[in-house]
Amino acid sequence: MSDALLQIRNLRIEATSYPPGEAPRDVVLVDDVSVSVEKGRVLGLIGESGAGKSTIGLSSMAYGRGGVRLTGGTITLNGRDIRLADARALRALRGREVTYVAQSAAAAFNPAIRLMDQVVETCLAHKIMGRAEAEARAVMLFGRLGLPDPETFGKRYPHQVSGGQLQRAMTAMALCPKPDLVIFDEPTTALDVTTQIEVLAAIKEAIRDTGVAALYITHDLAVVAQVADDILVLRHGKRIEYGTTEQIITAPNEPYTQALVSVRSIEHVEKADAPAVLQIQNVTARYKGTNFDVLKNITLDLPAGQTLAVVGESGSGKSTLARVITGLLPPGQGRIRFAGRDLAPDLAARSRDDLREVQMIYQMADTAMNPRQTVGTIIGRPLEFYFGLKGAEKRKRIQDLLDQIEMGSGFIDRYPAELSGGQKQRVCIARALAAKPKLIICDEVTSALDPLVADGILKLLLALQAAEGVAYLFITHDLATVRAIADRIAVMYRGEVRRYGTKTDVLAPPFDDYTELLLSSVPEMKMGWLEGVLDSRKMEAAGN
Amino acid sequence: MHPVLTLVVQRIALGLLLLLAVSAVIFLGVAALPGDTAQAILGQSATPQALANLRAEMGLDQPALTRYFQWLGGVLTGDLGTSISNRTDIAAAIGQRLGNTLFLAGWAAVISVPLAILLGLVAARYNGRWPDKLISGATLSAISLPEFVVGYLILYFLAVKWQLFPSVAMVFPGMGMMERLNAVILPVIVLVLVVLAHMMRMTRAAILNVMQSAYIETAELKGLSPMQVIWRHAFPNAIAPVVNVVMLNLAYLVVGVVVVEVVFVYPGMGQYLVDHVAKRDLPVVQAVGLIFAAVYIGLNILADVISILANPRLRHPK
Numbered sequence: 001m002s003d004a005l006l007q008i009r010n011l012r013i014e015a016t017s018y019p020p021g022e023a024p025r026d027v028v029l030v031d032d033v034s035v036s037v038e039k040g041r042v043l044g045l046i047g048e049s050g051a052g053k054s055t056i057g058l059s060s061m062a063y064g065r066g067g068v069r070l071t072g073g074t075i076t077l078n079g080r081d082i083r084l085a086d087a088r089a090l091r092a093l094r095g096r097e098v099t100y101v102a103q104s105a106a107a108a109f110n111p112a113i114r115l116m117d118q119v120v121e122t123c124l125a126h127k128i129m130g131r132a133e134a135e136a137r138a139v140m141l142f143g144r145l146g147l148p149d150p151e152t153f154g155k156r157y158p159h160q161v162s163g164g165q166l167q168r169a170m171t172a173m174a175l176c177p178k179p180d181l182v183i184f185d186e187p188t189t190a191l192d193v194t195t196q197i198e199v200l201a202a203i204k205e206a207i208r209d210t211g212v213a214a215l216y217i218t219h220d221l222a223v224v225a226q227v228a229d230d231i232l233v234l235r236h237g238k239r240i241e242y243g244t245t246e247q248i249i250t251a252p253n254e255p256y257t258q259a260l261v262s263v264r265s266i267e268h269v270e271k272a273d274a275p276a277v278l279q280i281q282n283v284t285a286r287y288k289g290t291n292f293d294v295l296k297n298i299t300l301d302l303p304a305g306q307t308l309a310v311v312g313e314s315g316s317g318k319s320t321l322a323r324v325i326t327g328l329l330p331p332g333q334g335r336i337r338f339a340g341r342d343l344a345p346d347l348a349a350r351s352r353d354d355l356r357e358v359q360m361i362y363q364m365a366d367t368a369m370n371p372r373q374t375v376g377t378i379i380g381r382p383l384e385f386y387f388g389l390k391g392a393e394k395r396k397r398i399q400d401l402l403d404q405i406e407m408g409s410g411f412i413d414r415y416p417a418e419l420s421g422g423q424k425q426r427v428c429i430a431r432a433l434a435a436k437p438k439l440i441i442c443d444e445v446t447s448a449l450d451p452l453v454a455d456g457i458l459k460l461l462l463a464l465q466a467a468e469g470v471a472y473l474f475i476t477h478d479l480a481t482v483r484a485i486a487d488r489i490a491v492m493y494r495g496e497v498r499r500y501g502t503k504t505d506v507l508a509p510p511f512d513d514y515t516e517l518l519l520s521s522v523p524e525m526k527m528g529w530l531e532g533v534l535d536s537r538k539m540e541a542a543g544n
Numbered sequence: 545m546h547p548v549l550t551l552v553v554q555r556i557a558l559g560l561l562l563l564l565a566v567s568a569v570i571f572l573g574v575a576a577l578p579g580d581t582a583q584a585i586l587g588q589s590a591t592p593q594a595l596a597n598l599r600a601e602m603g604l605d606q607p608a609l610t611r612y613f614q615w616l617g618g619v620l621t622g623d624l625g626t627s628i629s630n631r632t633d634i635a636a637a638i639g640q641r642l643g644n645t646l647f648l649a650g651w652a653a654v655i656s657v658p659l660a661i662l663l664g665l666v667a668a669r670y671n672g673r674w675p676d677k678l679i680s681g682a683t684l685s686a687i688s689l690p691e692f693v694v695g696y697l698i699l700y701f702l703a704v705k706w707q708l709f710p711s712v713a714m715v716f717p718g719m720g721m722m723e724r725l726n727a728v729i730l731p732v733i734v735l736v737l738v739v740l741a742h743m744m745r746m747t748r749a750a751i752l753n754v755m756q757s758a759y760i761e762t763a764e765l766k767g768l769s770p771m772q773v774i775w776r777h778a779f780p781n782a783i784a785p786v787v788n789v790v791m792l793n794l795a796y797l798v799v800g801v802v803v804v805e806v807v808f809v810y811p812g813m814g815q816y817l818v819d820h821v822a823k824r825d826l827p828v829v830q831a832v833g834l835i836f837a838a839v840y841i842g843l844n845i846l847a848d849v850i851s852i853l854a855n856p857r858l859r860h861p862k
Contacts, residue, residue: 092767102758104758110780110781122766159856
């Protein structure tokens with residue numbers, strides 16, 4: 001392994017944590033991890049949040065985010081240990097030898113500077129090439145990455161292009177100075193599934209064409225299987241398993257890797273038809289001060305005690321639908337029937353029972369809870385508000401609810417900051433459940449969670465549905481989640497329902513074009529899937 | 545029309561409307577003051593007939609609304625009225641004094657704005673280390689002292705003890721540029737010290753706020769030097785908050801220099817205002833008030849326009 005470009009040995013990374021109300025303490029983020037990347041190869045780093053994958057990725061530039069310290073081991077890049085290199089030496093290698101593609105290109109581009117100036121900046125700062133040459137190379141890369149109008153693309157500002165385009169521009173920015181190694185940190189995670197596949201293909205092609213080595217960081221094993229030669233599985237900052245991509249996804253050795261490979265194993269058989277608890281009838285809606293309809297003539301039924309999954313990309317109107325149902329956005333036309341009665345269009349005109357029977361759970365459990373209230377106060381509030389429960393009676397009910405969400409009464413006096421992401425979402429579920437609703441609107445409730453944690457939440461939701469008979473309107477962009485939980489599915493695209501019916505009907509051919517595109521864009525956990533999909537799309541396009 | 549142009553025109557129109565409202569408030573405020581102007585001029589021993597004649601001559605017998613529009617019309621045509629105390633044309637008197645004040649404020653601005661921004665950038669670059677502490681400490685102590693204390697301290701050391709500069713900032717028409725500069729150097733130093741801290745601290749805070757952004761990490765990972773990161777990547781995104789504080793301080797330089805002008809006996813607007821307030825010369829107070837309001841509103845409009853222009857989302861819509 002003497003020709004390794006990057007060799008990390010026994011790496012140890014620490015940071016100081018400041019838990020609320022306690023003394024600061026040192027925590028180990030990465031413990032005894034060794035890995036190497038050879039020239040022209042792609043190593044996938046996979047694990048859930050907190051596994052240390054980004055931290056390890058950035059350590060190959062000897063960069064510690066925030067107060068992160070590289071406290072032990074060696075990081076050998078191009079034959080020299082960079083872990084303790086001084087600031088000047090680090091500046092010389094960052095951008096020249098190693099470059100970085102961030103998760104959110106929208107945040108990682110400077111809003112005040114034109115794209116071209118940002119893309120060529122590294123080349124100029126390190127005097128790798130002159131401006132004319134760098135701009136020519138950038139235009140070439142824009143073209144290869146499939147960006148529109150490569151010649152003029154760089155004249156735009158970041159806010160003038162889409163998220164998928166920005167992510168490709170960031171890849172061009174990383175490749176422009178001809179680095180030896182590129183770190184891709186979740187480059188497609190923030191994108192819609194139909195955009196992800198295009199960006200993924202563009203990145204893969206760019207890596208192959210330039211012969212650059214890469215670290216590809218993601219939590220999605222199906223994605224990394226498409227681009228990586230080798231995969232390192234991490235958990236809690238420790239190495240779990242390291243092998244070729246084929247070995248990891250077809251014959252994983254460790255139980256944790258096996259769980260990752262088989263995630264989304266929920267088998268949910270759709271329920272028989274039942275009378276509708278929620279009927280959305282010919283609803284059309286637009287936001288104040290705009291002149292186009294975000295929802296166009298939507299008609300959907302949700303049977304009592306069942307789950308209607310609303311799928312679509314960002315901008316398809318699915319969250320707006322939730323706002324109309326809850327009364328936050330009165331519709332322009334159409335009506336909402338709920339449990340045999342009409343719901344007032346405007347929230348202010350609804351009765352207390354109307355409010356109680358429709359509850360909501362949000363994507364960001366963090367921001368949906370008051371950080372200064374304990375779990376008991378958070379869950380107790382609807383009990384007090386809707387049922388007037390007080391004292392011991394209230395506490396008893398809170399404990400029951402905590403048991404229902406499998407957390408136990410020990411959490412009653414904890415603050416949100418002391419909970420994990422999955423636990424926070426469970427508390428939000430308990431708060432919704434406390435109102436004894438007939439309908440819970442779940443808006444992307446699992447998309448901010450790691451796959452295994454998300455799996456647990458979905459199982460909990462299904463168990464609660466079986467026990468309480470509550471119906472879910474489940475908004476998501478993730479088709480795997482839909483398969484796991486839905487009885488009915490509505491596919492939305494640009495404010496319209498493209499396809500609606502029982503799960504079996506919606507997921508069975510013949511498909512309309514959009515549903516076909518959506519379904520075929522969901523990464524599958526097998527090597528060569530990406531090429532297969534792209535080839536079949538090309539053949540189809542040629543056939544037409 | 546380009547959306548930015550629309551926004552800018554809107555701001556300017558709003559500013560003019562505001563100025564009109566302020567002129568009404570100033571006029572009403574002065575009109576509501578107790579006392580009779582004619583009586584004030586002629587004294588207690590004036591006959592009723594003399595008072596009535598003077599009132600008719602000055603138009604004081606007209607209704608307030610009529611007088612307001614007469615005054616406003618005069619202002620718009622450059623006629624600010626006549627001083628009660630010395631019967632001179634206010635516009636002529638103010639013209640020269642405003643020039644003097646703008647000269648003083650202009651030099652203070654030319655020195656203090658770049659200096660404050662530079663110090664702010666350096667303080668942000670060395671955040672929490674000794675250059676930051678030194679700059680923050682020094683500017684903070686300068687602003688904590690009342691300006692007349694700073695003024696007299698500087699006067700004592702630079703003018704009296706070491707005799708480097710003149711103690712009285714005398715300027716008069718026909719003076720050469722260098723002489724003028726030499727004359728105003730002490731008040732300029734005092735004004736710079738007074739306004740420096742605000743602008744420097746705002747620059748520092750705005751830069752440090754921007755430094756939390758993801759694109760700053762991108763710039764650091766490109767291997768740029770800290771000063772390149774701050775200057776090229778952080779500063780363009782910190783312009784809007786900095787500009788607002790800069791403009792407030794520039795406005796202060798024009799309308800807030802009263803104390804400093806008095807300390808250095810400088811023939812500017814401040815001195816003029818103080819003199820005429822003491823003499824209950826209401827037309828002068830009214831005119832000076834309006835000019836100060838116009839300066840404030842004008843500079844704030846300028847700040848708004850610069851903030852709008854500094855925002856690429858507004859400058860280059862989708």
